[in-house]
Amino acid sequence: MSLPSYRERLTTRIVTLSIVSLVLVLAMIGGTLWLSWQLQGAGAAINDAGSLRMRANTVALALIERQDMPASALQSQIGQMNATIDRLRHGDAARPLFLPDDAGVRSQFDSVANAWHAWLEPDAQSGDPGAVSRYLRALPAFVAGADELVVLIEKDNARKTAWLRTSQMALGAIACIGTLTIVYLLFLWIVVPVRRLQEGLKRIRRRQFDTRLQVETLDEFGHLTAGFNRMAAELQTLYNHLEGCVEAKTAELAAQNRELTALYEMAAFLNQPNDGDALCRGFLARLTRQFNADGAAVRLITEDGQVRLIGSEGLPAALLQDERCFAADGCACDARPCQRVGLTSVATFDIVSQGEKLGAFSLHFEGEHTIPASEAQLLEALGGHFGTALKGRRLAALARQLAVSEERNLVAQGLHDSIAQSLNFLKMQVHLLDAATREDRMDEVREIVPLLAGGVAESYDDVRELLMNFRTKLGSGELRRAVDESIERFSVQTGIAPQLDYRDEGGLPLPPDQQLQVLFILQEALSNIRKHAEAQHVYVTIVNGRDFSLLVEDDGQGYDPDEMAVLGETHVGFHIMRERAQRLGATLLLTGAPGGGARVELVLPALARQAA
Template sequence: MRKKPSLSTKLLALGVGFLLIALASIGLTLWVTWQLEGGAAAVNEAGRLRMNMLRMVIAQQNESPERVAALERQFDDSLELLRTGDPARPLFVPRAEETRERFERVREEWRILRSHWNEAMPAQAVERADAFVLHVNAFVESIETQIARWTAVLHLFQLLMVALAIAAAVTFMAVSYLLVLHPVARLQQALERVRQGDLGTRLVVDTPDEFGQLAAGFNLMAHALQTSHEDLERKVRDKTASIEEQNQRLAALYAVSALGAEAGSLEALAQGFVQQIRQVAGCDAAAVRWSDESNERYVLLAADGLPQALAEQEHCLAAGSCDCGQAQETAQMRIIPITPVSAQQLPHCREAGFETVVSIPVRLQQRLLGEVSLFFRTTRSLSPDTRGLLSTMAHHLASSMESLRATALEREAAVAEERSLIARELHDSIAQSLAFLKIQTQLLRDAIAKDNAQVRERSLAELEAGVRECYADVRELLVHFRTRTSDEDIEAALRATLSKFEHQTGVATHLSMSGQGLPLAPDVQIQVLHMVQEALSNVRKHAQARHVELRVERHPWRFEVCDDGCGFDPARVAPDSLHVGLGIMRERALRVGAEVRVDSAPGGGGTRVCIVLPSASTVVPALA
């Protein structure tokens, strides 16, 4: 097949054609003009022949023969010039046959006239000259006729040039529109459609020229854009679906975490978890089983969607009795298919219509806390992402179960600690008072038996004093047990303690706080309050004071209980005496790493009890 010319070739050919036509037109115009100028010059030279002929006739009659010979030579030169032409300027006889014949006739007549020139009479010479001039005139007329023809040809050619210019302009505009403007307009329209979002726009490639190549390139570009846009939309859809899936997983994990934080009991935690995991896994039923520490049995904690009969039949499974209750050594996530020919030890799942069971162990470090079972009525498989999500949810369940266990242990430890505290308080105060009363009761019985009135009265007085002491100790314990502290500052609790002391005893009190520092930890506050209450209790029992002052330094923490009582000698206080307050204070100080110092002397100097806390007793407040 012949290859079609390109646009460049077409435009180049069109330009070359127009150039050749223009050059031909210019050349033809110049040639015609040259012909006209040459003919006009020949007419002028022929006119000079007539003038020279007249001059020779006059010279023959009036001038010398030399002058006539000179004129003859000029006449011969003019004829020769007309015959040969002048290459320096446009002068030549037109090549028309008639003109050439008449020119040759003029030459012949001149030759004849010259041969008889000297023999003729003047009248004959004039007559012959007139006849010769007629031949010259005929020659000139033939030249003028030829010039008129060339002039008509020039005018006609000029008209043709005007028509050709118009045709060339129209042709150029048509060719420009067909070859350039129309393809450019099509390309612009296609670009506009692509800009508006129509990536399926395509151009028809009907020519192999440059615009055809541009159209093919545009089609390739539009196809690449469309493919890229479709790929980008697909990636966006896939990424959006992945993000939605991740959001669902995060929402599921958040729900499980929130459930673990809000659940108040193991049963509530398990019931909420089976509902959450059933929704996430899309299973028909779900169950949570708890395993004891020895992993000998699995007890059903909660179930959702599980038939009642199946729940009752498998309420408690021995480890290894079925595929669900796995032993700790081999426990792992498993997908268990249930077929009519499968050899399950317990056929309850098959009888309930389930075809697939997923067993997920609930582990915390090396401990197996239980198992989550998912039941499907169709054959199912799990993707790696779903497996990871279910395992993470099971891990959250294990953490929540352990948190509940730790909370229960903390509550149990708190109860035990409180009981131990009450026991120590009773032992250190009421128990000793009751022991003293028991001794006095025995002495009273002996005095009654011996009828010793003096001993009996003394024992009754001691019993009365002991009962009052025991009653005061009970009230003091009630005050201690009802004391509450503030998480931010101990000042309010100290003021409440002093107010109660002042109300019970009538002794004036004063609290002074100085310095700035971090607040005390709650457990340290409790011990400090108890030690202050013990010091105030000793003031009430033994000091006989009229004023008590409590001084507190916040940095470092330091508490001083000062009274203006009778005082005593701390070194002479026996450890087994009734004054057990100092011992109790030292025991409490030992628990929080504090130091208790007692400064006192008998004789009315008063007593000062100083409690100094270590710097580690403070707690950093939570940031707002």
């Protein structure tokens, strides 16, 4: 369908069409209302014109019966007659009532009104005896004139009624034709452009991106059609390049996926508990496989600042003897030895950990080979992961060495505080025994021998206690059992039964490592009591609440705090307990007085407690 070229806006056309339709409808409705009003007024005029006959006859009766009726009754009838004629002459818009605007009707009304005012009303007003007969002779002509007036008004009313029917039929026809016209125009203006756009969209969905719609109007749908054409052109351009873009994006995603896979596999491998050699071999094997290298090597910076080759993959033995081919400190070097064996391309990347350079690794290729920027970035990331793994293993080795050193220190301190003193005492007694034997002082010999036997027994008990302490291993929630065993062993060694108050006030169990440290502090405190306190009573209180606390008290000979402060770390037992409390993150309070016993109080706050 070919549409005309409309330059008006669609909204303007719709508003104009609506206004024209409204004006036509209002005009037709106004015409029918005017005709109805005319018919109503003419109907009232027919009633009043018809009443002229009745009122004229009533006046005649009043004249005939004048002697029997009061004069006011006759005047009333005459006044009503005059009032009716005046209403017909001037009309009454309130009723409504008025004569049709027709010359014949007006002429007939004037004739009837003149007949009344000229002939009948004077005779009705006159008291002459002959007036009644004159009135009665003129009455038929007046009644005939009134009838003629009624007929004329009815004819005019019939004509207007026909007009009303015709206008109503015209209004119905105009309503039907107008509705069809509006529907047709709206169909042309809205439905047709929308269908064209829908058809264009269907063709776009079928990927016919060369679809173009003709812009036939300059209204809103014209702008939409132009926008549709622009969209189709852009889609056509994009679709023409879509395949290449998809291939490029697919290749990019595949490369990224390979990089992520390589990074994940390398990270998973580096997190395995391998030694240094296995770590280097696995790292190089994965590098050569991932990047299609013909060889690879790893060199690390030693503690003396030298760069040493520690691992290689796929490199000939002759090349390994000449390390000039490999990068040193990240710099390129003489690659002629590599070229002689066919490895003409080499790429070097740093091995770093937290900004610290640990060494470098190199990839070797036969023939010319250029590493893309994305692969270079991945290799740098792998170098960082490899450096972090090496650094972690070095730190783990240092941590193990530190733990061994700490345990050795604790063993040395325990030996110094117990067996060393006993051996020193035995050494002195042996010297005294030797001197007494040479001088044959048997009484002295008999006194020294029991002391030697007691010193050996005490040293044996110290060794057993140390072995017991260092072999102790606790599981979660086994602290109470270990405490009971330590107190039982102390009771067997000293003959003193400590009073234990173990209160569990809702606190969670300590983890095994913290339990072990608490147990060692308790054992050290009991060992000091056994060796030095000469106590009669020992009290042990353990409270496991929000905070964990351990309290060991005795009524022994005590000690001088000032003297202990002067001794400092030379008193190995106190020093060991302080170290263990520091390792726990707890506070340790050691108090005592000469002759007043001693007190060891350990408090592990809630913030320092670990979950079991």
